Amino acid sequence: MQVVSIDKIGEFKGQEVSIRGWVYNKRSSGKIKFLLLRDGTGIIQCVVVSSESGQEAFERFEKLTQESSLIVTGIVNEDKRAPSGHELLVKGIEVLHISHDYPITPKEHSVGYLLDRRHLWMRSQRQSAILRIRAEVIKAIRDFLDNEGFILADTPIFTPTSCEGTSTLFETKYYDRTAYLTQSGQLYNEATAMALGKVYCFGPAFRAEKSKTRRHLTEFWQVEPEAAFYDLDAMADVAERMIEYVVKKVLSKKGSELATLERDTAPLEKIKAPFPKITYAGALAILKKRDIELEYGSDFGGSDETALSEDFDNPVFVTSFPLQTKPFYMKSDPDNPELALCFDILAPEGYGEIVGGSQRVDDADVLRERIAEHNLPKEHFEWYLDLRRFGSVPHSGFGMGVERTVAWLCGIKHIREAIPFPRTIYRISP
Ligand code: 4AD
Ligand code: MG
Numbered sequence: 001m002q003v004v005s006i007d008k009i010g011e012f013k014g015q016e017v018s019i020r021g022w023v024y025n026k027r028s029s030g031k032i033k034f035l036l037l038r039d040g041t042g043i044i045q046c047v048v049v050s051s052e053s054g055q056e057a058f059e060r061f062e063k064l065t066q067e068s069s070l071i072v073t074g075i076v077n078e079d080k081r082a083p084s085g086h087e088l089l090v091k092g093i094e095v096l097h098i099s100h101d102y103p104i105t106p107k108e109h110s111v112g113y114l115l116d117r118r119h120l121w122m123r124s125q126r127q128s129a130i131l132r133i134r135a136e137v138i139k140a141i142r143d144f145l146d147n148e149g150f151i152l153a154d155t156p157i158f159t160p161t162s163c164e165g166t167s168t169l170f171e172t173k174y175y176d177r178t179a180y181l182t183q184s185g186q187l188y189n190e191a192t193a194m195a196l197g198k199v200y201c202f203g204p205a206f207r208a209e210k211s212k213t214r215r216h217l218t219e220f221w222q223v224e225p226e227a228a229f230y231d232l233d234a235m236a237d238v239a240e241r242m243i244e245y246v247v248k249k250v251l252s253k254k255g256s257e258l259a260t261l262e263r264d265t266a267p268l269e270k271i272k273a274p275f276p277k278i279t280y281a282g283a284l285a286i287l288k289k290r291d292i293e294l295e296y297g298s299d300f301g302g303s304d305e306t307a308l309s310e311d312f313d314n315p316v317f318v319t320s321f322p323l324q325t326k327p328f329y330m331k332s333d334p335d336n337p338e339l340a341l342c343f344d345i346l347a348p349e350g351y352g353e354i355v356g357g358s359q360r361v362d363d364a365d366v367l368r369e370r371i372a373e374h375n376l377p378k379e380h381f382e383w384y385l386d387l388r389r390f391g392s393v394p395h396s397g398f399g400m401g402v403e404r405t406v407a408w409l410c411g412i413k414h415i416r417e418a419i420p421f422p423r424t425i426y427r428i429s430p
Helices: 008-013 050-063 112-118 125-147 186-198 231-252 256-262 278-291 302-309 364-373 378-389 402-410
Strands: 016-029 032-038 043-048 067-078 085-095 171-174 178-182 198-204 219-228 277-279 316-319 334-338 342-347 352-359 395-401
Touching: 008 016, 008 043, 008 085, 016 043, 016 085, 032 050, 032 067, 043 050, 050 085, 085 112, 112 231, 125 198, 125 219, 125 231, 125 256, 125 402, 186 198, 186 219, 186 395, 219 231, 219 402, 231 256, 231 316, 231 342, 231 352, 231 395, 231 402, 277 278, 278 302, 302 316, 302 352, 302 402, 342 402, 352 402, 364 378, 395 402
Parallel strands: 043 085, 277 316
Antiparallel strands: 016 032, 016 067, 032 043, 067 085, 171 178, 198 219, 219 395, 316 342, 342 352, 352 395
16 A cells, blocks of 8 residues: 655555554544544544544544554545645554653643643644754755855864853763863864854854743754854845845745644745845843833843834844954954944844854954953964964854744744744743
8 A cells, every 4th residue: 555645645646555653632423433643744633534544444434543653544535625635545554652641732831831842842733833943043044055156074072172161051971071062163162263264153052141031941953054254244235144044944834834833924025135124222222112121231131032023024133333342253343343244134023043153253362352351262263363363354244043044034922932842941841
């Protein structure tokens, strides 16, 4: 018997096929029984009538419970009302395993209860739609960068020192030494960019965030492009075109998942590069008009970012942050040395910062001073200084957080649902 997946069922109209999957739900209506079968690619309604399926399948249906695994064989019939456009007229049921007391029922559960059962929760239609969109986001990012000639160059997870400040480092034993889990692949990207020109790394980043918010994970995925000879504007251009590309791909390929999530796609359809740019000082002025007083030099909180994005349909660049608030590696603006050549991109609809980028210090002496000012262990930065000793060039890069981007595109409140197994301040299991 031909085994098919539910997403491809339309190609087998009128034919007898087998589908392997799990019981999503079932119900009886007199002599007709309905089985909702899910196989990871979708859900299909299977209709069981004893005249077609035989008595044995009819009896097996009775024993089926939520999430029991089985192989159902039947004829594919068109049914315009069904979500997949088709249903299966059952000819036979082979039970693989009967599941007992599945803990997640169609009734409401608390988020804590569901997170404790994340390994099962992800089987739900909503959660699996989010994970499919995540996979599309990652593919779109990679396709975009590959097509633009960026070379994927992986960066290490174990590192000897920090990139984004020492206050969020996860320390780990490394034989008889101390190592830290990477906060960002950027410093290594700068080396691979000098070797390969345009590069990106794509991997997990770790931050011992002290605050518990809906935008912070302790382990998140980041894509970080870096390019030699790119100034800040050239990198900003890559970032906005990449975001536009990812949004378009998700809209065109993941329509049914967005519908499952009841995501209003109208705001996403408006996303179009170029994106507006405001300065940090301009952002403070906008906030002030909204009665939010922020001291010059302080970072935006979640609610500030939300307020800032309200004025724009597109993602918005915030540039020219005060240099002293930023990491050691950012180049200062030659026209105004107090300011950094950097940008954040805030997503629309209050989703906050999804991208952080900058032009890098390219002068060895300036960089050495900065490393000292930030009290960083200079012995671990000698190799990094080499990049300014041997053919230094202007260069820039940025990092985009996958989960924040996915949360925005899915329209979900908390980024913990945007990754298969979230790691937060209070949770490392399952
Ligand atoms: O702005 P960040 O800290 O920038 C860097 O790490 C640079 N080294 C990137 C670069 O220039 N190569 O982080 C970049 C992005 C943020 O905009 C955000 O989307 C995401 O990473 N991010 C987090 N996502 C989830 N949880 C956290 N705790 C995050 N911290 C940063
Ligand atoms: Mg940032």
